Amino acid sequence: MKTFTFFIILFLLSHFTVTAQLKKTTLNGYVKDLYMYYKTDNSLPGTDATHLTSNLIHNRLNFRWYITNELTFAAEARNRFFSGQLIREFQFYEELINTDPGYFNLAATVLSGEGWFLHTMVDRVYMDYMLDKWQFTAGRQRINWGITLVWNPNDIFNSFSYFDFDYEERPGSDALKIQYYTGVTSSAELVYKIDRNETEDKVESTIAAKYRFSKLGYDFQFLGGIMPEDFVLGAGWAGDIKGGGFRGEATWFIPHDPNNGSGEALVVTVSGDYTFKSSLYIHAAILYNTAGTTGKAGTREFFGQKITAKMLSPARGNIFGQLSYPLTPLFSGSFSGILNPFDGSFYMGPFFNYSLGNNLELMVAGQLFFGEEATEYGELGKAAYGRLKWSF
Amino acid sequence: MKTPLITLILSLFWCLSWSQDAEEIIRRADEKFRGESSRGKMTMIINRPTWSREISMKSWTLGNDYSMIYITAPAKEKGQVFLKRKTEMWNWVPNIERMIKIPPSMMMQSWMGSDFTNDDLVRNSSLVDDYEHNLLEEEILEGYNCYQIELIPKPDAPVVWGKIIMWVSKDEYYWLRAEYYDEDENLVNKEILSDIKQMDNRKMPSRLEMIPAEEEGHKTILIFEEIAFNVDLAESFFSQQNMKRIR
Numbered sequence: 001m002k003t004f005t006f007f008i009i010l011f012l013l014s015h016f017t018v019t020a021q022l023k024k025t026t027l028n029g030y031v032k033d034l035y036m037y038y039k040t041d042n043s044l045p046g047t048d049a050t051h052l053t054s055n056l057i058h059n060r061l062n063f064r065w066y067i068t069n070e071l072t073f074a075a076e077a078r079n080r081f082f083s084g085q086l087i088r089e090f091q092f093y094e095e096l097i098n099t100d101p102g103y104f105n106l107a108a109t110v111l112s113g114e115g116w117f118l119h120t121m122v123d124r125v126y127m128d129y130m131l132d133k134w135q136f137t138a139g140r141q142r143i144n145w146g147i148t149l150v151w152n153p154n155d156i157f158n159s160f161s162y163f164d165f166d167y168e169e170r171p172g173s174d175a176l177k178i179q180y181y182t183g184v185t186s187s188a189e190l191v192y193k194i195d196r197n198e199t200e201d202k203v204e205s206t207i208a209a210k211y212r213f214s215k216l217g218y219d220f221q222f223l224g225g226i227m228p229e230d231f232v233l234g235a236g237w238a239g240d241i242k243g244g245g246f247r248g249e250a251t252w253f254i255p256h257d258p259n260n261g262s263g264e265a266l267v268v269t270v271s272g273d274y275t276f277k278s279s280l281y282i283h284a285a286i287l288y289n290t291a292g293t294t295g296k297a298g299t300r301e302f303f304g305q306k307i308t309a310k311m312l313s314p315a316r317g318n319i320f321g322q323l324s325y326p327l328t329p330l331f332s333g334s335f336s337g338i339l340n341p342f343d344g345s346f347y348m349g350p351f352f353n354y355s356l357g358n359n360l361e362l363m364v365a366g367q368l369f370f371g372e373e374a375t376e377y378g379e380l381g382k383a384a385y386g387r388l389k390w391s392f
Numbered sequence: 393m394k395t396p397l398i399t400l401i402l403s404l405f406w407c408l409s410w411s412q413d414a415e416e417i418i419r420r421a422d423e424k425f426r427g428e429s430s431r432g433k434m435t436m437i438i439n440r441p442t443w444s445r446e447i448s449m450k451s452w453t454l455g456n457d458y459s460m461i462y463i464t465a466p467a468k469e470k471g472q473v474f475l476k477r478k479t480e481m482w483n484w485v486p487n488i489e490r491m492i493k494i495p496p497s498m499m500m501q502s503w504m505g506s507d508f509t510n511d512d513l514v515r516n517s518s519l520v521d522d523y524e525h526n527l528l529e530e531e532i533l534e535g536y537n538c539y540q541i542e543l544i545p546k547p548d549a550p551v552v553w554g555k556i557i558m559w560v561s562k563d564e565y566y567w568l569r570a571e572y573y574d575e576d577e578n579l580v581n582k583e584i585l586s587d588i589k590q591m592d593n594r595k596m597p598s599r600l601e602m603i604p605a606e607e608e609g610h611k612t613i614l615i616f617e618e619i620a621f622n623v624d625l626a627e628s629f630f631s632q633q634n635m636k637r638i639r
Contacts (some may be wrong), residue, residue: 022639028467062487066639130637142489169487184631185477217480219493238493245495276495330443358446358466391467 325385
């Protein structure tokens with residue numbers, strides 16, 4: 001039986017070789033121009049301006065070298081040119097941008113001047129080796145264990161922030177990942193990641209394993225691991241109820257040392273979405289964090305949002321809702337909102353996307369935060385964005 | 393008394409044999425686009441009075457239950473992979489390194505308002521098994537002598553149409569045209585098939601145009617650039633591991 005499987009794989013591999021017009025190397029990416037207007041609620045450190053504007057020209061390059069059928073080298077970088085009044089007046093902005101969350105520092109401000117700077121960051125550089133049912137990935141890579149679409153307590157290697165819409169790729173992790181495909185829709189994964197803790201100036205590591213499989217029309221996953229401060233245990237699922245998506249994730253964070261100030265937390269999210277025949281899409285989600293506060297949760301910052309899988313929101317809970325609709329085939333609109341039901345603060349996000357061509361699109365979006373002083377979303381101000389994106 | 397009975401039986405036989413023929417014609421025309429498995433490259437073009445958009449893909453199929461699609465264009469979508477195994481579907485999005493399970497309601501969405509329904513592309517229903525076939529007449533179309541055949545859905549067949557009229561050439565059984573009617577017998581879509589080419593081991597139309605009846609200037613074109621049938625693909629090819637590997 002083993003030999004038989006081996007021959008099938010050989011056969012498939014030879015098929016891949018036969019279709020040999022496949023390129024050995026590929027390069028793609030995009031260029032975006034993002035304009036932001038920001039009205040502050042509280043003025044930023046070092047400036048008393050309350051209306052700020054900035055422009056960001058953002059280029060992403062994704063390079064692949066398919067060395068053999070099994071071995072691939074990948075490198076991806078983002079080059080960003082920041083300019084405008086925000087950069088001129090808010091002096092700490094360049095510092096906020098110029099950080100690398102990984103072990104290696106692959107980010108640098110290449111050039112800068114009065115009110116502008118050019119920043120480059122390599123957020124992927126890895127080797128991938130796939131053989132039989134094994135896959136080994138070493139280097140800076142994205143490890144995404146999230147399932148739901150707004151909050152991801154299972155995504156312990158990255159923290160997806162819903163508000164950071166301009167960077168869906170997210171930073172990479174400096175890690176070794178070993179995957180074994182136990183079946184056509186199941187796999188086991190082991191990850192060892194290292195990073196630097198800037199504030200305490202030490203090297204930290206995370207080791208974690210995940211098993212995912214499909215059963216009864218559902219995808220399930222279970223994970224466990226040791227993070228720098230906590231032991232983690234988690235589970236997640238994705239399936240459907242009467243055609244609508246039904247997904248969820250839960251992670252339990254248990255501090256190594258009960259006195260290290262980290263605190264135990266169970267973070268749970270559940271979501272449902274449905275696409276009607278008219279293409280109207282509705283989506284709702286809740287987030288619950290046993291370690292979150294039921295009081296005023298005003299610790300967020302508009303720039304440099306530091307969220308972790310354990311603290312996706314400082315609040316005990318958040319509620320999310322979204323409606324999307326293609327007004328025309330080329331023009332789609334979306335409206336989303338997040339509410340902190342404990343302190344009454346909320347976020348509203350209108351979002352419009354227009355396809356100008358096969359590879360060109362225009363986006364207009366708003367991020368509007370409302371609430372009283374010291375609440376979760378109360379002092380984050382209001383931002384409006386315009387973005388032109390060309391993909392190649 | 394006997395004669396009418398025999399006539400009835402004979403005419404029944406005659407009808408049956410005709411409908412058998414009609415069914416056979418549809419079977420042979422439909423089979424041109426099928427194999428037990430396939431591997432292909434295709435492009436879909438959405439044409440509207442003021443704009444047009446294109447999507448290109450590679451596909452692998454095995455029976456009706458297993459298929460995999462790799463998007464090659466537009467650039468923004470390139471590298472995304474869709475896997476269908478029986479009733480389940482997954483989407484691999486490489487730039488965010490995520491395997492998304494697609495709920496059934498989302499499969500209803502058409503890409504950029506294409507005039508093909510997902511059922512047209514995935515063909516969950518069968519033109520042969522889900523319809524009764526009647527031979528209407530013969531007609532010359534694009535220089536081909538054609539059979540004109542009416543397809544009426546069988547009761548309880550999982551079909552969206554009230555009626556389909558198909559034109560199939562007498563020689564070679566090329567499917568050249570189809571008209572899709574709703575349950576009130578109104579024409580909804582007209583399908584024109586052309587560019588007959590040698591694809592793999594057979595000659596077949598390589599260009600399909602779906603034209604909605606009610607909308608001026610609207611058209612969706614599907615072009616088969618390459619297609620190979622009855623290729624060696626095992627069920628295990630349609631795996632999440634291969635979603636990350638194919639290109």
